[in-house]
Amino acid sequence: MSCASGPSVKTTCPYCGVGCGIIATPQQDGSVEIKGDPEHPANFGRLCSKGSALGETVSKEDRLLYPEVDGRRTDWDTALDLVAEKFSSAIAEYGPDSVAFYVSGQILTEDYYVANKLMKGFIGSANIDTNSRLCMASSVAGHKRAFGSDTVPGTYEDLEQADLVVLTGSNLAWCHPVIYQRLAAAKEARPHIKVVLIDPRRTMSADIADLHLAICPDGDVALFNGLLDHLARTAVLDRDYIEANTNGLAEALLCAQSMAGNVVADTGLSREEIDAFFDLFASTRKTVTVYSQGVNQSSCGTDKVNAILNCHLATGRIGRPGMGPFSITGQPNAMGGREVGGLANMLAAHMDLGNPEHSKIVQSFWQSPDLAMQPGLKAVDMFRAVADGRIKALWIMATNPADSLPDAGAVEEAISNCPFVVVSDVIHSTDTVRHAHVKLPAAAWGEKDGTVTNSERRISRQKRFLELPGEVKPDWWHLAEVARRMGHDEAFSYSGPAEIFREHASLSAERNDGARDFDIGGLKAISDADYDALAPVQWPVKSADDLSDQRFFAGGNFFTPDHKARFLAVSNPDERTRDADHPLILNTGRIRDHWHTMTRTGRSPRNSSHMGEPYCEIHPADALRHGISEASLVEVSNAQGHCLVRAMISTRQQEGSVFVPMHWTDQFASSGRVDTLVAPETDPVSGQPASKNVAVAIRAARMKIFGFLVSRDKPDPCWSAYWALARINNGWRMEFALSDADLNGFVEAACGKPLATAAQRLTSDQPYLNRAIWLESGQLDTALFTASQPVAVSRSWMVGRFEASADERVPTGLLAGRPGVDQPDKGPIVCSCFAVGANQIRAAIGEGHRDVAAIGKATCAGTNCGSCKSEISGLIHEASPIAAE
Ligand code: SF4
Numbered sequence: 114m115s116c117a118s119g120p121s122v123k124t125t126c127p128y129c130g131v132g133c134g135i136i137a138t139p140q141q142d143g144s145v146e147i148k149g150d151p152e153h154p155a156n157f158g159r160l161c162s163k164g165s166a167l168g169e170t171v172s173k174e175d176r177l178l179y180p181e182v183d184g185r186r187t188d189w190d191t192a193l194d195l196v197a198e199k200f201s202s203a204i205a206e207y208g209p210d211s212v213a214f215y216v217s218g219q220i221l222t223e224d225y226y227v228a229n230k231l232m233k234g235f236i237g238s239a240n241i242d243t244n245s246r247l248c249m250a251s252s253v254a255g256h257k258r259a260f261g262s263d264t265v266p267g268t269y270e271d272l273e274q275a276d277l278v279v280l281t282g283s284n285l286a287w288c289h290p291v292i293y294q295r296l297a298a299a300k301e302a303r304p305h306i307k308v309v310l311i312d313p314r315r316t317m318s319a320d321i322a323d324l325h326l327a328i329c330p331d332g333d334v335a336l337f338n339g340l341l342d343h344l345a346r347t348a349v350l351d352r353d354y355i356e357a358n359t360n361g362l363a364e365a366l367l368c369a370q371s372m373a374g375n376v377v378a379d380t381g382l383s384r385e386e387i388d389a390f391f392d393l394f395a396s397t398r399k400t401v402t403v404y405s406q407g408v409n410q411s412s413c414g415t416d417k418v419n420a421i422l423n424c425h426l427a428t429g430r431i432g433r434p435g436m437g438p439f440s441i442t443g444q445p446n447a448m449g450g451r452e453v454g455g456l457a458n459m460l461a462a463h464m465d466l467g468n469p470e471h472s473k474i475v476q477s478f479w480q481s482p483d484l485a486m487q488p489g490l491k492a493v494d495m496f497r498a499v500a501d502g503r504i505k506a507l508w509i510m511a512t513n514p515a516d517s518l519p520d521a522g523a524v525e526e527a528i529s530n531c532p533f534v535v536v537s538d539v540i541h542s543t544d545t546v547r548h549a550h551v552k553l554p555a556a557a558w559g560e561k562d563g564t565v566t567n568s569e570r571r572i573s574r575q576k577r578f579l580e581l582p583g584e585v586k587p588d589w590w591h592l593a594e595v596a597r598r599m600g601h602d603e604a605f606s607y608s609g610p611a612e613i614f615r616e617h618a619s620l621s622a623e624r625n626d627g628a629r630d631f632d633i634g635g636l637k638a639i640s641d642a643d644y645d646a647l648a649p650v651q652w653p654v655k656s657a658d659d660l661s662d663q664r665f666f667a668g669g670n671f672f673t674p675d676h677k678a679r680f681l682a683v684s685n686p687d688e689r690t691r692d693a694d695h696p697l698i699l700n701t702g703r704i705r706d707h708w709h710t711m712t713r714t715g716r717s718p719r720n721s722s723h724m725g726e727p728y729c730e731i732h733p734a735d736a737l738r739h740g741i742s743e744a745s746l747v748e749v750s751n752a753q754g755h756c757l758v759r760a761m762i763s764t765r766q767q768e769g770s771v772f773v774p775m776h777w778t779d780q781f782a783s784s785g786r787v788d789t790l791v792a793p794e795t796d797p798v799s800g801q802p803a804s805k806n807v808a809v810a811i812r813a814a815r816m817k818i819f820g821f822l823v824s825r826d827k828p829d830p831c832w833s834a835y836w837a838l839a840r841i842n843n844g845w846r847m848e849f850a851l852s853d854a855d856l857n858g859f860v861e862a863a864c865g866k867p868l869a870t871a872a873q874r875l876t877s878d879q880p881y882l883n884r885a886i887w888l889e890s891g892q893l894d895t896a897l898f899t900a901s902q903p904v905a906v907s908r909s910w911m912v913g914r915f916e917a918s919a920d921e922r923v924p925t926g927l928l929a930g931r932p933g934v935d936q937p938d939k940g941p942i943v944c945s946c947f948a949v950g951a952n953q954i955r956a957a958i959g960e961g962h963r964d965v966a967a968i969g970k971a972t973c974a975g976t977n978c979g980s981c982k983s984e985i986s987g988l989i990h991e992a993s994p995i996a997a998e
């Protein structure tokens with residue numbers, strides 16, 4: 114039950130690492146009004162399409178509301194006693210390393226802190242890892258190698274103050290949209306700002322790029338080594354900075370020089386493109402290099418990070434306004450997890466496992482009976498240990514490894530065979546939760562209370578504005594209650610998140626004389642009331658009135674023993690093996706309006722309107738070669754697994770490579786789990802999987818019938834070879850396709866409608882459109898279209914029939930699946946905030962509106978969150994390539 118129309122609450126977006134501030138206002142009818150917080154320094158009021166649709170995600174549908182054991186509801190005591198008993202008995206019989214926690218960048222810092230303290234300080238194992246391993250572990254490892262600490266030196270402001278912003282392995286426009294908007298606005302205000310996009314794909318971020326380098330996968334080390342060599346040859350090195358603050362340049366440079374002659378071959382770029390980039394970098398002092406998953410998710414991710422850091426250290430472009438390397442995290446609290454030590458190779462408060470001094474500090478602070486001394490299992494290795502039986506009891510919190518880890522099929526099997534699995538989650542049915550012996554209902558966004566840290570080290574409050582439904586409890590409480598039942602009552606007797614935060618802040622300051630970067634000791638005595646009202650604050654906060662420099666390393670002072678940064682000699686990765694049967698390179702990643710495994714955005718009609726099904730983006734030449742046509746179905750496969758997804762043919766994709774998004778699960782599509790294709794290969798330093806460079810084959814999937822269905826009730830799609838479900842307002846939409854074997858009886862199974870006479874016609878192997886419509890009390894209930902080729906109806910118009918007012922729901926044209934000639938067909942949705950389609954934007958372009966602002970005035974598209982501006986720009990470009998140059 115939601116609070117009755119409550120006061121506005123300032124909180125934080127639960128999606129990406131930008132960490133935008135939100136003002137949430139519960140309404141009388143149970144809905145929630147969402148606005149950007151104009152005072153939050155991350156977004157100054159902006160929100161992207163995901164953040165602004167958060168109000169559509171807070172329903173209680175499919176929520177896990179009560180504890181369950183073996184699929185049956187139980188009480189909290191029974192569930193918690195069982196968890197404590199199973200973990201204790203596994204530890205007693207097989208030792209502390211026989212148990213593991215797999216947590217998430219979605220949980221709050223306070224939850225993370227308690228999980229880490231229990232595992233590393235009281236169970237005595239470091240077997241706690243997080244889905245952040247899949248996101249930014251290579252950045253952490255690269256930072257630690259170069260700086261001696263996991264420090265992000267800069268701030269978001271630097272992107273606005275720079276004269277050159279290099280985006281490498283970062284589709285900022287879709288993955289961190291508000292930072293992209295800030296950069297785009299800065300470029301508009303100061304048009305001389307140059308943007309270079311380094312990405313194998315021409316992503317939507319190319320819209321503001323002056324130069325796009327379509328680098329070959331994993332060519333980044335070669336490119337940045339080539340740049341280092343160029344900077345040395347052109348005397349752009351900052352010799353004073355290097356001399357005073359760094360070590361190891363000679364070795365790094367020697368390595369870079371040895372590779373410089375092959376930079377064209379190693380990057381796949383032309384000499385002219387490379388020279389243009391090198392000259393721009395060399396001549397622009399105020400440079401920021403933004404990098405993200407395209408750099409991190411690689412078998413050489415850590416080396417890529419260090420190749421980038423080398424160039425910034427060599428030019429002294431670090432920690433000063435408008436200068437620096439900038440790792441942007443994927444998740445809302447990846448940084449908070451790093452701060453508490455939520456990775457298996459870290460201790461707590463940025464202290465190191467295996468460092469005797471750090472161990473002493475943490476052990477005495479926690480009064481720990483059995484502190485872990487060695488690193489634990491990183492994510493991929495952890496699930497290998499689950500598979501081979503070393504892990505006897507596993508606790509998964511707020512994440513869905515059955516879909517998101519590489520070799521996802523094997524991971525799901527391992528979870529299903531693990532002797533004891535606990536899942537703390539919000540959702541009752543995910544591909545992971547279905548295998549849990551014990552399900553613990555956790556607080557969702559809107560019900561949580563604690564802090565998160567964004568990519569620029571800014572700690573913000575995530576605050577509760579909805580009551581906890583059913584018997585839901587926060588994650589920290591699940592952990593503390595189990596810890597107490599395992600005999601650690603005193604150390605886990607927390608009254609609430611404020612007390613946990615104070616302890617976390619105190620630990621950060623414990624015997625910290627400036628030797629460690631993470632210090633929020635200024636907040637260790639914060640009162641409950643001040644914690645509740647805590648305004649976003651960037652660390653370090655060494656004392657209560659600390660207004661210290663928000664950037665690190667302009668004057669050196671690195672966290673290495675000699676306070677000097679280390680250059681790393683990094684060479685090209687080994688060539689990845691390709692075989693003739695799997696000639697294409699698969700790249701995986703996010704799309705604009707969905708998030709992770711869609712447990713939240715999949716509930717939102719608005720978020721589901723942009724991309725309604727999983728797809729494979731293919732270059733036209735590859736599509737032609739494989740006989741694949743637009744909107745047909747394509748099978749993507751390798752020895753690991755296979756996906757069946759919609760073909761999207763696009764020159765944004767490089768020839769020889771394909772892209773499939775990471776979001777679809779068995780809950781939303783028949784076979785859209787792209788991580789079933791990703792091998793469990795990891796970076797040897799960071800343990801981060803290589804999710805962007807996977808060898809695959811593609812082939813056209815031959816289907817007998819293609820179909821499209823909109824329905825008030827959720828269809829049961831188990832009858833078709835291919836299906837993809839998406840939420841719409843007041844119902845569902847579904848794409849499907851039938852093989853020969855699926856034809857019998859699909860209509861009744863699909864819709865539960867008596868339609869024997871029509872069934873034959875709907876399954877007839879004809880190119881023309883067959884259709885059937887059901888009305889209930891004169892209102893549209895279900896509409897079904899089939900053909901022997903991809904169904905050509907106006908999806909947005911059909912979806913709109915469920916949104917229209919009651920007396921408009923059965924208009925003429927319904928059977929045609931598109932509006933009559935007198936009504937416009939908006940086409941595929943581009944602007945999800947105002948449901949503006951591509952056809953409407955094309956019409957506005959045709960009327961002479963030739964820039965994004967003019968299109969916005971004419972159609973409203975792009976005038977709310979702005980996430981679609983780059984796509985609008987793409988349509989303008991398509992319509993008039995010369996004018997748009
Ligand atoms: Fe949320 Fe979008 Fe801001 Fe990321 S950019 S925090 S998804 S509103």
